[in-house]
Amino acid sequence: MLNVLRVIVQKVNAAKDLQAALEIIVHEVRVAMKTEVCSVFLYDNDENCYTLMASEGLNQSAIGMKLLRSEGLVGQVGLREEPINLQDAASHPKYRYLKESGEERFHAFLGVPIIHHRAILGVLVVQQQEVRFFDETEESFLVTMSAQLAAVIAHAEASGSLTRQETGRATKDTRFAGVAGAPGVAIGEAVVLSPPAYLSAVPDRPAEDIKLEVKRLRRALKAVRKDLKHTAKKLAASLPPEEIALFDVYRGMLDDNAIGAEVRTIIEQGQWAQGALRQVIEEHVKTFEMMEDPYLSERATDVRDLGRRVLSHLQQDDNVEEVVYPDQCVLIAEELTPAMLGEVPRDKLVGMVSVKGSGNSHVAILARAMGVPTVMGAVDLPFTRISGIELIIDGNLGRVYPSPSVELRGYYQEVVDQEREFVAGLEVLRDKPCITTDETRVSLWVNTGLMTDVARSLDRGAEGVGLYRTEVPFMIRERFPSEKEQQEIYREQLQAFAPFPVTMRTLDIGGDKALSYFPIKEDNPFLGWRGIRVTLDHPEIFLVQVRAMIKASLGLNNLRIMLPMVCNVAEVEEALHLIHRAHGEVVSEGMDVKLPPVGVMIEVPAAVYLVRDFARRVDFLSIGTNDLTQYLLAVDRNNPRVAELYHSFHPAVLAALGSIVRDAHAEGAAVSICGEMAGDPAAAVLLVAMGYDVLSMNATNLPRIKWVLRNISAQWARELLEKVVTMDNAFVIQSTMELEMRKAGLGKVMVSARASQD
CATH class of the missing domain: 3.50.30.10 (Phosphohistidine domain)
Incomplete structure (x- = not known):
């Protein structure tokens, strides 16, 4: 049966359009189940009815006939969202005879729903003349078939609606x-x-002339480095030098002594240039994809793109229009x-x-x-x-x-015009403090990564860095960076923002975020050896990094050290001991530098219940709302299948955030937010109401958040918080927040087009 399922799905996937796909389904399922009839009914949400789209066994004149949503056995299958198996369909009270279908001679009936992302797409039906129940194996096969084909049908429907729009026959907007x-x-x-080449399609092949293959490789690498330099030049007007420097990193990766050397080694072993390139790129891609940190694991895409570009030159495919x-x-x-x-x-x-x-x-x-x-x-x-x-x-x-449609386009054009006008007016806020109308002061900081956009952050009024990811310099090397190398990198960051504070997270690797020169393989990397667990197991790595940070802060005194993924007090105490030791070692070298404030990240559920214990031992706490939400809800936020379940306004998330800030303040510790929630206007209002001292976000969002907070009172925010914490649905909470903010005259910042869709 598995082979049959696989073959049917492959044939349906190869269909040219939706109708062809449905006709393949009814034929193949009828043959596989040895039934006399197989039919597919598709549901139209706008018309609130089912249409017989394809059938093998019923009279073809019945194709196109419709049933209301609750009409007939088909309607019952859709309403119940489960199979209906009958030995004599006509005896069922909900039976509805389709005139001209010729189904009066068929008694046995089995219908299963076709469901995609919780939405009913249609019903798949098989029928036989014999009076009998379909057995469990037959029912299981049809249910499995329906589940396998749901995504295929949904995609074919979407493509079909696109075709109707192209020919001007669209009746509704497709989303x-x-x-x-x-x-x-x-x-x-x-x-x-389209990407210039597909590495996965490159076969292994012996090199006929090794010297020639090496020469072709060098020529291709040189060409891509030139292309990247040209691209960086074109982007220079749009991005700051720090961001443009990313292309220097890419060019460095393609250097004759980097990826080039690895490819050359394989060529010299007898492989042709294209095959050698594929092997090296795939190995690097696997390394990045194994990394747990989403920001770093996504670098696999960049490496794959570099490989494709080199391959395109190797294939001499440069004459594209x-x-x-x-x-x-x-x-x-x-x-x-x-x-x-x-x-x-x-x-x-x-x-x-x-x-x-x-x-x-x-x-x-x-x-x-x-x-x-x-x-x-x-x-x-x-x-x-x-x-x-x-x-x-x-x-x-x-x-x-x-x-x-004209109506939808008009609505969105208005949104675009209002947003452009609104953003242009935010520039005047750069040097103004973020203070609510009732004098509550809120500090707005920024999160930074590899190419820190210092100028952009300061231009938007950033008052500090809430999260600087220190692991990235480790990723672009083939070894651990030395203490001196790290010191220079950290010094640059600290000087750029001085006198504002810069919060540096200690090395956050491990699990499926392994370094190429420090491999870690685990069955469950998300719950594995990562973050503080790795660095405490390797104090030689931790001490070098902390010493580099402290030395980099000499004369600036704006460093803050933050510990990631802590889940118990023992980890914090051990880390503090090592930090004090590192500080003592730096002082013993004759450097007069202060011990920086130390904090922890609250991003696992266990830490939520230990906030008071942590607050007694450290100077500040920071909440990584992205991971905390993900772990609290057990939802991978980057998985489209469960994306709707990931919601920052989930009652459990709001309860946890409220508990954290209350416990931290009870112990006199400052507490900040460094996750995406801080950059959401509605969420920022709730966070201020809860009492968070610092909101750290992407620099782009900072002016918008400052405008919102300067136009509300903290008392109004607290009243709104009291209202929404009694609600038990994240979407209701979000809708309530947006409605109340519009009532308060903050509609300009609520630029989403939700009102036109829901």
Whole structure:
């Protein structure tokens, strides 16, 4: 049966359109189950009815006949969302005879629902003349078949609606869901980019001339390095030097002494250049994909893109017709990469969509920095067929609308115009403090990564760094960086923000975030050897890093050290002992430097219940709401199948956040937020109401949050908090927050188009 299922799914996947897919289904299922009838009914939510779309065994004149949502046995299968198995269908009180179908001679009936993402798509039915129940094996097969085909049918339906729009026969707006990558709304023309080459298709092959293969490799590497330099130059006007330096890292990776040397070694062993390149790139991609940190694991996409570009030169496939970009360009790709951004003139790029990837991919991070609305993970989008079509990109909700109706386009155009006007007016807030109307002071800090955009952060009024990821310098090397190397890196960060505080998280590796030179393999990496667990097991690594941080702070005294993923008091005490030891060693070297404040990250559920114990031992606490929400709800936030279950306004998340700040303040410890929640206007209001001292966020969001908080009173926020904490549904809480903020005159900041969809 497994083989039969596999064959049917493969045939359906290869169908040219929805109708062809349905006809394959009814034929193949009828043959596999040896039944006399197989039919597919699809449900239309707008018309609230089922339509017989395909059948083998019933009269073909019945195709197109309709049943109301609750009508007949088909309607009952959909309402109950479970199989109905009858030995004599006509005797059932809900039986509805389809005129001209010829089904009066069939007695046995088995119908199963076709469900995709909790939505009923239709019903799959088999029938026989014999009066009998279908046995358990037959029922199980049909249920399995339905589950296997649900996603295929959903995708085919979406593609079919796109075709109807192209021919002007659309009756409703089609929406494709993804993951919010960068906020904002864009309207423009789709331009689809394809990767220049596919590494996975490259076979192994003996090198006929090793010297020639090495020469071809060097020529290809040189060409790609030149391309990257050109791309960086084109992006220089849009991004600061720190961000542009990422392309220097990529060029360095392609150096003759880096990836080039690894590929050359394999060539010298007898492999041709393309095969050797594939082996090396795939190994590097695996290393990055194993890393637990979403920000770092997404670097696999960048490495894969570099490999593809080198391969394209090796294949001498450079004579591709140049793409013409429209003035309002929405860039689409199966997997967007940073290098692709440089191919579009910045003044023409208004939005982006990536079929693969998450909100933590480097493209999404760059998009947020550039202010380009972006949707990631739009897995159902038939991207190969939308080039040249007008699209609406809703980066707030992660939605894509191809060929929108006049009404929908008009609504979103108004949103775009209001947002542009609103953002332009925020520049005057840069040097103003974030104080509520009733004099509550809130500090707004920024989160930074590898290419820290210092200028952008300070230009937007940042008062410090709430999270600086120190592990990234470890990732771009083939060994642990020395104490001196780390000191220079940290000094640059501390000087740039001085006198504002800079919170440096200690090395956060381990589990499935292993370094290439420090491999870690585990069955369950998310609950494995990671973060503080690794560094405490290797004090030689921890001490070198902490000494480098302390030395880097000499004369600046704006360093704060933060410990990741702590889950018990013993870890904190042991880490504090090592930090005091490192400080003593630095002082003994003759450096007059103060012991920096030390804090912990609250990002696992166990830590929520130990806040008071932690607060008695450290100087501050910071909540990583991304991981805390993910662990509390047991939801992978980058998995589209469960994305709706990940919600920062979940009552349990709000309860945990309230408990943390109360316990921390009871012990006199300052507490901050350094997760994505801090950059959400509605969430920021609740966090201020709870009493958080610092909100740390992406620099792009900082002016918006400052505007909101300067236009509310802390008392109003507390009253709103009291109202929503009694609610038991995250979506109701979010809707309530948005409604109350609009009533309070804060509608400008609520730029999502929720009102037009729900």
